[in-house]
Amino acid sequence: MINYPEKKHKTHTKIILGLIIFGIFLITLFLLIYTSFSGSPLTGNIIKNDSSNNSIIISADLTIPVLTLNDEFETIIIKGDSDSFLYVGDKKFPLSDSKENSIILTDYIGEISFNEKTILKLEGKVGGVSINGIPMTSKSNKKMKIYFDSDFNYRILEIPENAFIKILNYETSGKIILNEKTTINLDNEILTIEKFYGSLKISDKHFKIKGHVKSLNIKGTQKISVSV
Amino acid sequence: MSRKGKEEEKIFMKVSNSRKLYIPIYFMILVLVGVIIFIKYNGLMLDNFILILVGLFILFSIKFTELHRFSNSYQINEHSFVHNKGIFSKKVRSMDFLAISSIEVEQTFWQRLLGYGDVSIRLYSGETDNLVKHINNPAKFARFLRERIYLKRKEKLN
Numbered sequence: 001m002i003n004y005p006e007k008k009h010k011t012h013t014k015i016i017l018g019l020i021i022f023g024i025f026l027i028t029l030f031l032l033i034y035t036s037f038s039g040s041p042l043t044g045n046i047i048k049n050d051s052s053n054n055s056i057i058i059s060a061d062l063t064i065p066v067l068t069l070n071d072e073f074e075t076i077i078i079k080g081d082s083d084s085f086l087y088v089g090d091k092k093f094p095l096s097d098s099k100e101n102s103i104i105l106t107d108y109i110g111e112i113s114f115n116e117k118t119i120l121k122l123e124g125k126v127g128g129v130s131i132n133g134i135p136m137t138s139k140s141n142k143k144m145k146i147y148f149d150s151d152f153n154y155r156i157l158e159i160p161e162n163a164f165i166k167i168l169n170y171e172t173s174g175k176i177i178l179n180e181k182t183t184i185n186l187d188n189e190i191l192t193i194e195k196f197y198g199s200l201k202i203s204d205k206h207f208k209i210k211g212h213v214k215s216l217n218i219k220g221t222q223k224i225s226v227s228v
Numbered sequence: 229m230s231r232k233g234k235e236e237e238k239i240f241m242k243v244s245n246s247r248k249l250y251i252p253i254y255f256m257i258l259v260l261v262g263v264i265i266f267i268k269y270n271g272l273m274l275d276n277f278i279l280i281l282v283g284l285f286i287l288f289s290i291k292f293t294e295l296h297r298f299s300n301s302y303q304i305n306e307h308s309f310v311h312n313k314g315i316f317s318k319k320v321r322s323m324d325f326l327a328i329s330s331i332e333v334e335q336t337f338w339q340r341l342l343g344y345g346d347v348s349i350r351l352y353s354g355e356t357d358n359l360v361k362h363i364n365n366p367a368k369f370a371r372f373l374r375e376r377i378y379l380k381r382k383e384k385l386n
Contacts, residue, residue, distance in 0.1 A: 018252075021289070025256040028278070028285050032263055036272040072273065109273045125272060145270065 054228055055212035058196070062174035062186070064207045068113035068121075071164050076105040076112065078119065080154035088129050088136060089144035095152070104130040107143070116205070118151040157202040163211070165196040174206075178216070178226060189220025194227075241304040241372055246344040246364040250293040257286050302360050304373055307380065309349065311359055321359075325380040327351050331373055333366045347373075 079102050086093045086103065095101045110124010125143035129136050138144045169192045176184045176191075198211010215227035247254075260282050267274050295315060303310040309328065311321045329352045335345035347360035347370050363369055 021253065021292075022256070024285060025260070028281050029260060029263065031275075031278050032260065032267070032282060035275040035278055036267045070273075125270070 055195075055197075055214055056216065056226055056228060057179050057211075058193075058198070058213045058216070059177040059180070059210045060174065060208065062172045062176070062191070062207045062209075064114075064116040064202055064205060065168060065170040065172065066113075066115045067165070067168065068111065069159075069163065069165065070111045072107075072109045072162075073105070073112075073159055074107065074162055075160050076108050077156065077158040077160070078103040078105070078152070078154055079156040080152060082148075082150075082152040084148050084150040084152050086131065086146070086148055088126070088131075088146050089138065091136075093131050098132055100155075102130075102132055105146070106130075108146070109143070110146075114154070114157060114202070118153050119148065119157065120151055121148075122152070123147040155203065157200075159200045161199050163196075163198060163200040163209075165193065165200075165209075168193040168196065172207075176216070184218065184222075184224060186218065187221065189218050189222065192217040192219075239303050239305045240376065241369065242301060243360070243363045243369060244301045245297045245362045247293070247297065248342045248344045248364070249362040250297075251342070253289050253293055257289055260285065300361065302363065302369075304369075304376055309359075309373060323349065323351065325377045326384065327353070328373075328377055331370045333370045335366065349373075 079100060081095070081099050081101060083096045086095055105126050106129070107127030108124055109126075111121055112119065112124075113121045124146060126146045127137070127143055129144070129146065136144075169190070171188055172191050173187050173189070174185075176186065178184065193213050193216055195214035196209060196211060197213075198209060201208045216224070217226075218224040264274065264279070264282065299313065299315050301312045303312070308325060309323045311323075313319045313321070328349055330350045332348040332350070333345060334348060339345040344362055344364050345366040346362065347366045349359050360366070360369065
């Protein structure tokens with residue numbers, strides 16, 4: 001026979017369970033709204049602070065990887081030509097009119113992915129944007145939605161500061177300088193960089209980074225592993 | 229009747245908790261999904277860790293509600309009313325139709341509005357419990373149970 005516990009006890013347990021579920025919901029909702037509207041990623045910030053204090057100084061000139069960055073950037077400079085359109089807020093800018101478009105994004109939050117020749121995706125929110133010298137800011141001081149409608153053929157892509165790469169793993173050639181004294185030359189070797197934080201510039205088929213890394217691994221004719 | 233015989237009895241009606249009971253939880257899930265859609269639509273930043281947290285909340289909420297729902301099931305079979313309780317450990321309470329003295333349908337204002345409620349079953353021994361809890365259309369369930377009891381009594385008299 002089923003023993004039915006006292007009603008009072010049952011109600012008390014139900015209330016506690018309900019409060020726990022509602023509490024978890026409120027915490028999740030708060031974190032979701034806070035990280036999105038403040039623009040500061042919960043995990044990203046912790047990692048960034050850690051990498052600049054306790055890390056290896058790196059300067060590298062390598063071949064261009066296929067990379068996706070999803071973060072907050074103070075400035076992004078893009079130069080190139082394309083038949084695509086750039087959408088900023090409710091405005092649409094044709095980029096086919098000029099052979100050399102210069103786009104400068106400030107206070108950008110969102111995704112940017114690229115390969116050797118093209119920006120495959122740029123989608124996010126921007127505080128201000130300058131298109132071929134014409135500045136544009138939001139009237140309401142709110143960030144504006146920005147995206148390319150198709151691939152953009154870039155010649156220069158630069159993030160002068162605060163570029164964060166969680167992990168970069170690809171076969172590459174070039175030169176790496178660690179802690180401003182050790183030089184490593186790569187020739188089609190597999191490079192793995194973890195938690196890079198610094199500046200990034202892509203121009204003339206060169207991928208140049210300067211900043212700090214948590215660890216670096218090279219596999220190929222030479223085997224090097226450095227970490228802090 | 230032997231236990232085996234009882235298990236082979238024909239089941240006329242089987243119900244479990246109504247999903248309407250979990251409307252507050254579904255509403256929380258809806259709010260979280262809505263906020264994610266809003267963030268995506270407006271190109272705001274979506275932290276992967278938070279996204280995983282939301283996913284886990286949704287997954288566990290649905291899992292919890294479904295487990296809770298199936299932890300209680302109620303059957304009306306040929307000769308008795310049966311309450312199955314538990315998932316991993318199981319308890320079965322069977323009440324013969326002839327032992328049931330009265331049936332009550334209980335619905336709060338919100339339960340009436342949403343069309344679910346409880347059915348109280350009182351036995352001749354004086355024992356009563358809100359046995360059948362949070363089921364859809366409790367009046368229909370109670371009516372069917374009364375009909376089965378009436379038929380059983382008629383059969384017994386004949």
